[in-house]
Amino acid sequence: MQESLFGEAQEFFGRGTLGATPLAASDPALNNVIQEVVHKGRGALEQRFAAVFRASVDEILDGRRTMRFDFSEVSPVEKSYLGAKVEILARDEFDFGHGTSLDYLIGGHEVDAKFSATGDWMIAPKNVGEILLVMEASEETSLFSVGVVRADGVLLRPRETRDRKRSFSAAGKGAIHWLIRDAPYPRNQMMELYREAPEAIESIFSSSGSGQKRVDELFRALQGVHVNRTTVQTVAAQEDSSKRVRDARIALQGDGILILGYHRRHRAIASALGIEPITQGEWVAIRVYPAESDSAARQALIEGVAYRLAEYCDGPAPAPAIPNE
Template identity: 30%
Template structure:
């Protein structure tokens, strides 16, 4: 799709029901509603909140406890599933930020209607009802492991022409986003699944269907020392098996015999020891510390869930 020649600021928007006063195209600094919403948004940890919401969305789509999947870019994840992360994120963002759903769009901030849009691609599909409204647009670059959000008024004049997709949704012109989209935070790393840090051989051993849960979990902790292993990771390794968390707790003694201090966030005493080593464990988190080890860097970079 070629670049759209944009109407300059000060002209009348093509949208018949434009929310801008007198339908005039204005930059973000002169858009009173945008500035009001922006002020409210900046009271929150947007980068951290969206990271949490994205993590929950990816977990939901991968469904590791049932499928054993842990890499969104894997060939066993259908492109349609990958794209659905964006739709799920819109709901997760409302939950994380406690935004209340409100018509005519997704939410209202300071009394101003705001639509939430997310994509794992290069653009967002703006529905007819959101034309000329404020939108929070989030982009996830899966191959780069980063995400970023913008606040923009999606003027009809700044959307690609034509009928759009089969639902009448149209993308935002690239130049409009660059010139008049307000970044809400810088590019921020996406959450990493520790299972992607395993070598091919290690992964085969951790997911060996011929071995029991305890054997495979012990291998997991041996291969990923000094790395926080969350509950969802344990459930993925033991997909469709009975009571994997109990199995994980059962290997603490065997791990100790093999020179590994296995700490579980379920117990306050373990949390305290982990904290002394520089790890803040949640109730479902684990970390394996080889005996005699001080704080060391975890394995190299992985990829998102």
């Protein structure tokens, strides 16, 4: 089993797993599957599924190779693979077994994974009567749901598609035992940044030169923004985000810009200057200026010199060198 995806997503949440609906006593196998999924969540089911959905979409976007961040630019063929990606990452994250005839083996029972971006799952004839782990996630709303249901024929609409698949009726959707319902998962940061500052993002991507130059421009243009690893990889079109940030830190030092990360010393500086806490896999750029002896602004002592956040009217002053991460 690969390392959990939950590590970087845990800071996104302030609450734990949402409670499941009451179990149906008439279906012991279904109950067992529900209990086993909750157990495998280890008290963080919502957070860990959220990480699965964010990672799945990011892998389809593949920003470090394609520089894409808008899911609408993904081809229909790639979008069709999203369900398979969710299935694979969920199996790895929760250590679900491989089924013989269906996707998973959970609590000794065969379970099929069903993903939909719209909540309209299509049920093949082989799945009728089987236990399903139904999952829904939308990049438009950044909300997701996860539930368990047995796909009894009476819960499906009678109308079939050409390949004989059917969807759940209203009663069928009502029979789903929701483990998580309409919960947030981490947003696509590049899309958020583009909506808030389209000119800055367009300038970053249109800048000539290497991926390193684009990363330099990212931190120059978006000061005070907590930038995550996926965003750096997308802008750089390279995988080694930490090296790109280290090099940008050197390149921007002369402009008075510090790039702070998760290193203990960096977080202490951020706290002293009133910057929101930096979590693992994040960086934030700030411009600093030597603090005057009578300054009332918040200050951080860096290499024996007091610094404050720079103001618009402050002239050029190099940033101090601080230990790299």
